[in-house]
Amino acid sequence: MILRVKGLRKSFGARPVLRGIDADIARGETIALVGPSGGGKSTFLRCLNGLEPFDAGSVEIDGLSLGPRTRQDAAGLRPLRERVGLVFQGFHLFPHLTALQNVALAPVHVRGEARHPAEQRARTLLQRVGLADRAEARPRQLSGGEQQRVAIARALAMEPQVLMLDEPTSALDPQMRGEVLAVLRALSGTCTLLVVTHEMSFARNVATRIWVFDEGKLVEDGPPAQVTENPRSERARAFFRGAT
Amino acid sequence: MGALPLALLLAASGLARIRAQGEVRWGGDLQGGEPYVFRDPRDPEKLVGFEVDLVRALAPSLGVRERFVHNDWSNLVPSLERGDFDLIVNGLEDTQALRRRILLSRPYFAFAEQLVVRRGSTLRTLDALRGHRVGTLASSLAHQILRGRQGIEIVLYGGQEEPYRDLQLGRTDAVLLDSLIAARYGLTKPDLELADGDMARGSYVIGMRKGDEDLRDAVDSALLRLETEGELRRIFARWRLPELPAQAAPAQPDLPPPATFDRAQVVLFVRAAGITLAISLLAMALAVPLGLLLALARLHGRAPARFLAHGYIELFRGTPVLLQLFILYYGIAPIVHLSAPAAAILGLALNYGAYEAEVHRAALQAIPSGQAEAAASLGLSRAQALRLVLLPQAVRTALPAMTNDLIALLKDSSLVSVITVVELTKQMTITAVDVRSWALPGALCAALYFAMSYPLARLAARLEARLEAAGEEPVVAQAA
Numbered sequence: 001m002i003l004r005v006k007g008l009r010k011s012f013g014a015r016p017v018l019r020g021i022d023a024d025i026a027r028g029e030t031i032a033l034v035g036p037s038g039g040g041k042s043t044f045l046r047c048l049n050g051l052e053p054f055d056a057g058s059v060e061i062d063g064l065s066l067g068p069r070t071r072q073d074a075a076g077l078r079p080l081r082e083r084v085g086l087v088f089q090g091f092h093l094f095p096h097l098t099a100l101q102n103v104a105l106a107p108v109h110v111r112g113e114a115r116h117p118a119e120q121r122a123r124t125l126l127q128r129v130g131l132a133d134r135a136e137a138r139p140r141q142l143s144g145g146e147q148q149r150v151a152i153a154r155a156l157a158m159e160p161q162v163l164m165l166d167e168p169t170s171a172l173d174p175q176m177r178g179e180v181l182a183v184l185r186a187l188s189g190t191c192t193l194l195v196v197t198h199e200m201s202f203a204r205n206v207a208t209r210i211w212v213f214d215e216g217k218l219v220e221d222g223p224p225a226q227v228t229e230n231p232r233s234e235r236a237r238a239f240f241r242g243a244t
Numbered sequence: 245m246g247a248l249p250l251a252l253l254l255a256a257s258g259l260a261r262i263r264a265q266g267e268v269r270w271g272g273d274l275q276g277g278e279p280y281v282f283r284d285p286r287d288p289e290k291l292v293g294f295e296v297d298l299v300r301a302l303a304p305s306l307g308v309r310e311r312f313v314h315n316d317w318s319n320l321v322p323s324l325e326r327g328d329f330d331l332i333v334n335g336l337e338d339t340q341a342l343r344r345r346i347l348l349s350r351p352y353f354a355f356a357e358q359l360v361v362r363r364g365s366t367l368r369t370l371d372a373l374r375g376h377r378v379g380t381l382a383s384s385l386a387h388q389i390l391r392g393r394q395g396i397e398i399v400l401y402g403g404q405e406e407p408y409r410d411l412q413l414g415r416t417d418a419v420l421l422d423s424l425i426a427a428r429y430g431l432t433k434p435d436l437e438l439a440d441g442d443m444a445r446g447s448y449v450i451g452m453r454k455g456d457e458d459l460r461d462a463v464d465s466a467l468l469r470l471e472t473e474g475e476l477r478r479i480f481a482r483w484r485l486p487e488l489p490a491q492a493a494p495a496q497p498d499l500p501p502p503a504t505f506d507r508a509q510v511v512l513f514v515r516a517a518g519i520t521l522a523i524s525l526l527a528m529a530l531a532v533p534l535g536l537l538l539a540l541a542r543l544h545g546r547a548p549a550r551f552l553a554h555g556y557i558e559l560f561r562g563t564p565v566l567l568q569l570f571i572l573y574y575g576i577a578p579i580v581h582l583s584a585p586a587a588a589i590l591g592l593a594l595n596y597g598a599y600e601a602e603v604h605r606a607a608l609q610a611i612p613s614g615q616a617e618a619a620a621s622l623g624l625s626r627a628q629a630l631r632l633v634l635l636p637q638a639v640r641t642a643l644p645a646m647t648n649d650l651i652a653l654l655k656d657s658s659l660v661s662v663i664t665v666v667e668l669t670k671q672m673t674i675t676a677v678d679v680r681s682w683a684l685p686g687a688l689c690a691a692l693y694f695a696m697s698y699p700l701a702r703l704a705a706r707l708e709a710r711l712e713a714a715g716e717e718p719v720v721a722q723a724a
Contacts, residue, residue, distance in 0.1 A: 051617055073626050081623040092618035096636045106622035109632060158622060 002027045002161055002192050003048070008057035010043060017043050018054065019216035025162065030188040032203035032224075033196045035213035036239055041196045042089075044213065045164050048194075049084040050077040062161040082110060085155030085163040089170050091147040093139040099126060099150045100135040103157045110158070118157075125153040129183050145176025149183055156191075163187070164194045200240075204228055212236045258456030259306070262330055267309040270299050271324060272334030273317035275403055278428060279483045280335055281312065294483040295333050298352060301475055305466035306459075318383045318673060321346060322682065324453055331463070332451035335424075337385045342451070347460045350467055351447030352476065353485070357386050358426040359440040361418045362411060368439035370396065376417040379407035379664075382674055385446045386420040399584075399664050400674070404429045406574065408436060410664070413577050415584070422446065427486045505679045510688070516671035517692040523588050523667065524654045530593035531653075532646065535600025536635075542605055544626070553601070560598035566659050568595055573663035588660035596653055600646065607641035608634060640711045647704035651697045668692055 003025040010018040017040045025031055033041050046052035048059055050070055059066040064080045093102050103122035107113040113121075126135050129149040139147055148168055155163055168184070169177040181202055187193060188206050197203060203210050203224060210227040212220035212235075220227045220236045231237050262268045272281045272295060281293035291312055303310040313329040320332045324346060338348055359370070367373050374395040380386040382400040390398050399416050401407045407419045408430040418439065419430060430436050450467075452460050470476045541553035560568065572594075573587040582590065611634055619629035658669035666674070672689035676682045 049621055051621065072620065075625065077620075078623050078625065081621055084621075086618075086621040088614060088618065090612075090614055092612075092614035094615065094618070094633050094637075096640070105632060106624065109628055110623040154622070 002062055004060040006058050008054055010054040017216050021218050023218055027192055029208045030193040030206055031209050032207035033211045034203055039213040040216045041213045042166050045166050049081050049086055082158055083161040085160035087151050087155050087165040087168050089167040091151045093147055093150055095139050098136050102150055103154045107157050125156055129153045144172045145179040148180050162192045166196050258459030259462055262308050267311045268306055269311050269313050269329035270331040270333045271313045271315045271320050271329035274314050294479055297479045299333055301470055302466050306462055335448050336451045338447050338449045347452040349450035349463045351449050352467055353448040355422040355424050355446055356442045357444040358423050359418055359420050359443055360426050360430040360436050361439040363435050363437045367417050373418055379416040379419040380421055423486050505684050509675055512671055513688055516668045520657050520668040521696050524657045526589045527592035528650050528653055531596035531600045534597030536604050538601035539604035557598045557601050560595050565595040569663050584664045587663055588665045599649055603642050603645045607638035610641050611637050643708050654697050
C-alpha cells in the first residue's frame with residue numbers, strides 16, 4: 001500500500017469534520033473522492049500532507065508516517081511532502097514567476113537539482129500537460145485551465161508517490177474543465193491519483209475506486225460500477241440520485 | 245478696537261504705541277534658560293531671570309506694564325520686525341551688522357568671549373584648534389569669530405548645556421561662548437577649564453524696530469538711570485553674574501563682513517543637501533531590513549519575539565523622533581558614544597524601522613494564504629517559502645508605501661539638526677539669519693528638497709511599473 005490511513009479524526013472546535021477514517025490506496029490506483037459539500041473531503045486531503053493537523057489516528061505514505069497534532073510548519077513534514085503532490089482548487093501558482101519557473105522552483109530548491117536540467121525537465125512536463133508554448137508566460141497571462149495544468153506540472157515535477165487534487169476543475173468553465181480532465185485521464189495509471197471531484201463521468205470512467213464521504217465518514221469504498229449503481233448506504237444512494 | 249486707535253497704532257511712534265497698548269511686549273527664548281529668562285523651578289507659572297528683573301525695572305519708566313513673548317532665539321530679529329513684540333531683551337549681542345538692521349539701546353551688560361577646554365588639554369588657542377571641532381551657539385558673536393578663522397570645524401548647538409556636555413565627552417575639543425554662559429554651564433563642570441578668559445569683548449543690548457527712535461531714547465534714559473542708581477548692579481549681583489576680568493582685550497574682534505547670499509552660500513546649500521540625502525538613504529537602508537525583521541517576528545515569531553516586536557513598534561511609533569534623537573545622542577552618551585551623523589542615521593532608522601515593520605506586515609498579510617500552502621506542499625521550508633515566494637510578492641505591495649516613507653524621511657531628516665548635524669534645513673536657517681532674509685534661502689532650500697524627492701518618486705514609479713509588468717496581481721480563482 002502506498003497510502004494507509006487509520007482512525008483519522010479531526011474537529012474544528014466542537015464541530016467534528018472527520019469522524020474516524022480508515023482507508024488505503026495501492027500504487028497506481030486512481031481514487032475519485034466524492035460526496036456532498038461539507039463532508040470533509042478537502043480537509044481529509046489537507047490532513048494527508050500536514051497542511052491541517054488532525055486530532056487522532058495515523059497516516060502512512062510510502063513508509064513515512066504522520067501522527068496527530070503535527071504543526072503545519074514542522075520541519076519533519078518535508079520528506080513526506082516531497083512524496084505527496086497537492087493541486088488546489090484555486091491553483092495557487094506563484095504570480096511573480098513564469099510557468100517554467102513555477103515548475104522548476106521546488107526541484108531546484110528542495111531537491112537541489114541544477115537549474116538547467118531542472119528547467120529541461122520542467123519543459124518536458126509542460127509539454128505533457130499541453131503547454132510547451134506557454135513556458136515563459138506569467139500566471140496572469142494564462143487562462144484558468146492553463147493555470148491549473150501548470151499547477152499539475154508543478155506538482156509532478158517533484159515526482160510524488162501520490163498526486164492529490166482538490167476539486168481541480170471546480171473553478172473552471174466547461175471547456176477548460178475538459179482540458180484539465182484530459183490531462184488527468186492521461187495521468188491515471190502512470191501515477192497514483194487521489195482526486196476530490198464533482199465530475200461524475202470522470203469518477204465513473206477513469207477512477208479505479210470511488211470513495212464517498214458524508215458527514216466525516218467514508219460511507220462507500222468500491223469499484224465505480226458497484227458504488228454508483230448499487231451503493232450500500234442510504235446516504236450514498238441519495239447522493240448519486242442528486243448527482244446524476 | 246475702533247478704526248481710529250488702530251490707525252493711530254500703525255502711524256504713531258513706538259512710545260505712543262506701547263502706551264496705547266498699555267504694555268510693552270518683549271521677546272526672548274525660554275530655552276536660553278538660566279540666568280536670562282526661564283520658568284521658576286518652584287513655580288513654573290512664574291518667569292524669572294536677570295532679564296525679567298531688568299524689564300520689570302524698566303517698564304515703570306516707560307509708563308506701561310511688561311509682557312513676555314516667547315520666540316526662538318535665532319529668529320528674534322525677524323519676529324521683532326514683523327511686530328510680534330516691541331523689544332528684544334535676551335542676550336542680544338551688539339554687532340555692526342545688527343546696527344544696520346534694527347535700533348539698539350546702550351549696553352546693559354558687558355561680557356567676554358571665553359574659550360573652555362577639557363582640563364589638561366594642549367589645544368588652548370584658536371590657532372592650535374585648527375583642524376579640530378569647536379562648539380558654539382548658532383548666530384552668536386562667538387560663532388562669527390570662529391567663522392573668521394580658517395580651518396576650524398564649527399559645531400553648532402541650540403542650547404547652552406549641550407556644547408559643554410559634548411566637550412566633556414570628547415565630541416569637540418573646545419567651546420567658545422560668552423563669559424556668562426561659560427561660568428554657568430561650562431566652568432561648573434570639574435573636568436573643564438578656561439583656556440582663554442578674554443578672547444574678545446561684547447555687550448548685550450536691547451533691540452527695537454527702526455522707526456521706534458523715541459522708544460529707543462526712552463529705553464536708553466531708563467537704562468542710564470538704572471545704572472547710575474545702582475539698580476543694574478544690584479540685579480546682576482542678585483543673579484551672581486560674573487565680573488569682567490580686569491585686563492583689556494581687543495575692543496572689537498576682527499569680524500568677517502556681513503554675509504551676502506552668494507556662490508559660497510549656494511555651495512554650502514548643495515553640500516547640506518548632500519548630507520540630507522546621505523542621511524536619509526542610509527537611514528532607510530537600515531530601516532527596511534529592520535522593519536522586515538520586526539514584521540517577521542510579529543507574524544511568525546514565538547510569543548516573546550512577537551511581544552518584543554510589538555512593543556518596539558508601538559514605542560517607536562508612539563514617541564517623537566526628536567526625543568529619540570536626543571536620547572540617542574545625549575541621553576546614552578556616557579554609555580554608548582555615538583558620533584552625530586551615526587546617531588542621526590541610527591535614530592531615524594530605528595524610528596522608521598517601526599513604520600516599515602507595519603508596511604511589511606500589511607504586505608505579507610495581503611498575500612493569499614494559498615501561496616504559503618502551495619509552497620509548503622511542494623516541500624519548501626518556511627525560510628525558503630519566505631525568500632522565494634512570499635517576500636518577492638510582498639515587496640511589490642510594499643513599494644508605494646516605502647517610497648512614501650522615504651520621501652517623508654527626507655524631510656524628517658531636518659530634525660537631526662538638534663544633535664548638531666548641519667543638514668539642508670539647518671543650513672537654511674543659519675544662512676537666513678546671516679543674510680537677514682528668509683526669502684532666497686527658503687526658496688533655494690525648497691528647490692533642493694524637491695530636486696531630491698521628485699527623482700526618488702519617479703524612480704520608484706518606474707520600478708513599480710517594471711514589477712507590475714512582471715506580473716504582480718495575485719491569482720484569484722473564479723467561482724465555479
